[in-house]
Amino acid sequence: MWRIQSFFFILSILVRTTCSKSPYCPSATWSQVGRTVIGGIQGNATDQLHYPVGIFIDSNDCLFIADSRNDRVIKVEKGASIGTVVAGKLHTPTDVSVDTHDNLYIVDLSTSGGSQGRVTHWINGSLTDTLYFAEQFDAIVFDTKEEYFYVTQRDKGGLIRYKKDGTGEHTIIGNFGEGSALFQLDRPWDAAIDDSGVLYIADSGNNRVIKWSVNATQGILISGGNNYGNRTDQLAAPRGVFVDYLGTVYVADTYNDRIIRIPAGSKTGTIIAGGHRRGNGSHELSHPYGLAFDSAGNLYVADNENNRVQMFAFVLQHASLSDHEKCFFYKLYGNDLPIPPAVVTTFQKFYNNLNDRFSFEKISAFIHFTQFVLAGGSVLMCLLENPIEEQIYHEHTAVYFVKQRVLGVCGCGCDSSLHSHPHPQESAQCVDIVRSSWGAINRIGSTASGLQRLGNLFKLCNPLKSVDELKNWLLDMYGNIAMVDYPYPTSFLADLPAFPARVFCSNVTSAILRLRKNDDEDVVRRIIKGTNVFFNYTGQTECFDTGSQGSPSLGDLGWSYQSCTEFVMPMCSDGVNDMFENQPWDFQAFSDACYDQWKVRPRFEWPYIEYGGKNLTDLRFFSNIAFTNGNLDPWSSGGVRTTVAPSLPAIPVIGGAHHLDLRAANKADPPSVLQARQQIVALIEKWIS
Secondary structure, eight states, X not given: OOOOOOOEEEEEEOSSOOTTSOOOOTTOEEOSSOEEEEESSBSSSTTOBSSEEEEEEOTTOOEEEXXXXXXXXEEXXXXXXXXXXXXXXXXXXXXXXXOTTOOEEEEEESSTTOSXXXXXXXXXXXXXXXXXXXXXXXXXXXXXXXSEEEEEETTTTEEEEEETTSOOOEEEEOXXXXXXXXXXXXXXEEEEEOTTOOEEEEEGGGTEEEEEOTTOSSXXXXXXXXXSOOSTTOOSSOOEXXXXXXXXXXXXXXXXXXXXXXXXXXXXXXXXXXXXXXXXXXXXXXSEXXXXXXXXXXXXXXXXXXXXXXXXXXXXXXXXXXXXXXXXXXXXXXXXXXOOGGGGGGGGGGGGXXXXXXHHHHHHHHHTTOSEEEEEESOOHHHHHTHHHHXXXXXXXXXXXXXXXXXXXXXXXXXXHHHHTHHHHHOHHHHHXXXXXXXXXXXXXXXXXXXXXXXXXXXXXXXXXXXXXXXXXXXXXXXXXXXXXXXXXXXXXXXXXXXXXXXXHHHHTOTTSOOOTTOHHHHHHHHHHXXXXXXXXXXXXXXXXXXXXXXXXXXXXXXXXXXXXXXXOOOOBOSSSSSSOOBOOOHHHHHHHHHHHHSOOOOTTHHHHHHOOOSGGGGGGOOSEEEEEETTOGGGGGSOOSOOSTTSOEEEETTOOTTGGGSOOOTTOOHHHHHHHHHHHHHHHHHHO
């Protein structure tokens, strides 16, 4: 039985993201190793900082830094390591905010070394006006409608609201002096505001974060307030705070040298950055102050005493994302994957989380909030060819389908032919050897001693039960190595070199191994030498597990179950037009195998009955969809490779393996990838303009 892995993703690309909202789920994680965006050495050059305090990231992912002891605000463009001074000749600025019209609002002192604070308004690098003078301010935050801004007064234990033009002063907190009661503050350093107008305050002197409604008489404790300490329910002089629209609070726990996340309703947090010890290593912080997030979910921290801004990369995981309308990343299969092998036998009870209708409803709810949708995956077939498009076109103007198996069944042999496709380009002899290996394996493994011999030759971890076990493992490997035949090294499936199919064939046809006609063991040894490219390129693997294909964290159990119930993909080979055994499609055998593994039977015609979309011409009813397929991608056999209409362009990626055009840019990318990306960007800009 053929078993081909498939990996799914749905990404929503927001055309313009408001960065006052953090689009993360409570289970999100960030890299524990930070990257220095700017600074690291104390100085006043435009790639240096001196005691950065407040930071802000605008909708274009530009970073603004209150570079306090350099008396300036620095702007760092996305991807840059050198800044531009956008406001100078300040007096110890402590915070900066940018409105939707790109106007800057800066908090600093009115005079050098003075005690009076001010908020200044800057347009295009020029001071426009001073909005207010008062006691020293520390932080500024706008409400979501930008009608008001709030400033903290550390020395007076207060917080004041003004209209955007600086008028309409209103003391929100501070009428009762400094103190630790819930109607008092002690050295409030920073503030954030949620969509409902509730303030979240880093109450530094009380080692706590509280939230305060504008018209309330006292606050509500979020976390801390139980003495200075370093437990995850304690804080130590917090000087930065951020709240997302799920109510999750992020705190710069300054004297604990860490960033801590506190989910809504909990007083105990989780350390997401720092917290090791005070230091200047890439995993360490020293008195963090301001914090912000970019549109990709990366965390930025003003690492004050290290004179730098650190970025901790957002890590996409297969985590449980129950609030899918609000979460930035969406996991197609729900809350219960990947399922450990030990509980596979109880997997049926999760059916309601794994059927297509559930996936479709979740996607529909998610895309409701976006203007442009990018959808990708190997075998989404009719699921994305018809119903998802119908949902998208209620409110969306552009769709980009990448490497989709949109056409469903393309003939059972088309996949086998394309799984073989990269190999004849490398060597016809390579294909001949692979084609002859199936008979060699069958002959050697026809006896119990022969099975043992095969296990020893391949260095398998467990004894072989049958030759089919070995052959199915090899079949999956051939599919995977063709799928990831990228022009540069990768490691997400396994540690692989550039052009792994080429290296595989080079090993298989190596002159070091003597090819003797009808010598079965010689053929098998060649296959083993090729197999090592995928499973043991680093030379660190001691034995091979025939139940595993590369990284176990990718988890393809969901697809195995779904292909056994709703999306059946006939697989066959003839041994002539491909490099595999002559293996006709046997639906009954496939159904029996599904029942043995999952206790379910597949419904072969169900996708067409439910959705239609069996023919390419059905696409003519839609528009503004772009399809890309790489000619090296095995799954392109079911993709849309012909332009049906001008608004339904099929863009070929010559020399492209699976999703190559979606991967990060690499200097080894072929010209066709660069051209495809440029075409897609131009189409999207045209469609959403």
